[in-house]
């Protein structure tokens with residue numbers, strides 16, 4: 001029975017089961033809420049997972065298009081992470097991922113969303129982040145992670161760094177979350193190529209809007225005028 005499986009999943013994840021009378025409407029709603037929570041989180045770090053992050057990004061794209069406020073998307077990747085796994089083992093790598101996740105989460109505001117979007121990759125969406133603050137926020141994140149000392153085995157302490165790429169949501173175009181992620185990723189590749197342990201942010205927002213995004217603006221304008 002699917003409900004039994006759902007309860008097993010929740011129990012295994014250490015989720016709290018609803019206190020209401022079993023099988024009552026409130027109890028079933030509690031189980032559904034707990035399942036939703038479980039399916040939106042990354043099991044290792046407890047951060048928002050990729051699926052849920054993509055939904056948060058789409059919501060933010062809509063909000064930016066409506067409000068005209070700017071928002072920053074940061075793509076974050078741990079530097080030379082393969083070497084951590086290869087030298088100290090996968091379990092040590094997992095400890096590093098958890099420590100970085102915790103550090104990133106500490107630096108941001110409650111309204112920001114930090115997600116684990118891949119193995120050693122994170123995404124952060126920062127609503128209402130003015131372009132003049134973007135570089136400062138990215139630098140604060142980079143610095144906080146560089147200060148981490150992760151004990152991966154008794155007496156074995158590792159320091160790690162991250163690279164960050166950032167792109168602002170264009171305020172005047174109804175972009176897509178995918179294109180926004182691609183732009184942040186492009187800056188991340190630049191940060192890696194320029195030596196890692198650094199943040200690269202798009203500087204000229206307008207000039208970097210792709211032809212595809214301009215096409216989407218045209219499509220939206222046409223629809224709106226119909």
Ligand SMILES: Nc1nc2c(ncn2[C@@H]2O[C@H](COP(=O)(O)OP(=O)(O)OP(=O)(O)O)[C@@H](O)[C@H]2O)c(=O)[nH]1
Nearest residue numbers: 077078079080081082083085090091093094119120
């Ligand atoms: N421990 C651990 N390792 C993971 C996990 N997911 C992915 N990886 C490993 O992360 C590593 C990613 O390495 P690469 O993408 O090659 O890059 P890198 O070594 O971080 O180097 P740069 O990104 O170029 O600085 C691979 O060795 C993956 O096996 C995970 O959940 N836990």
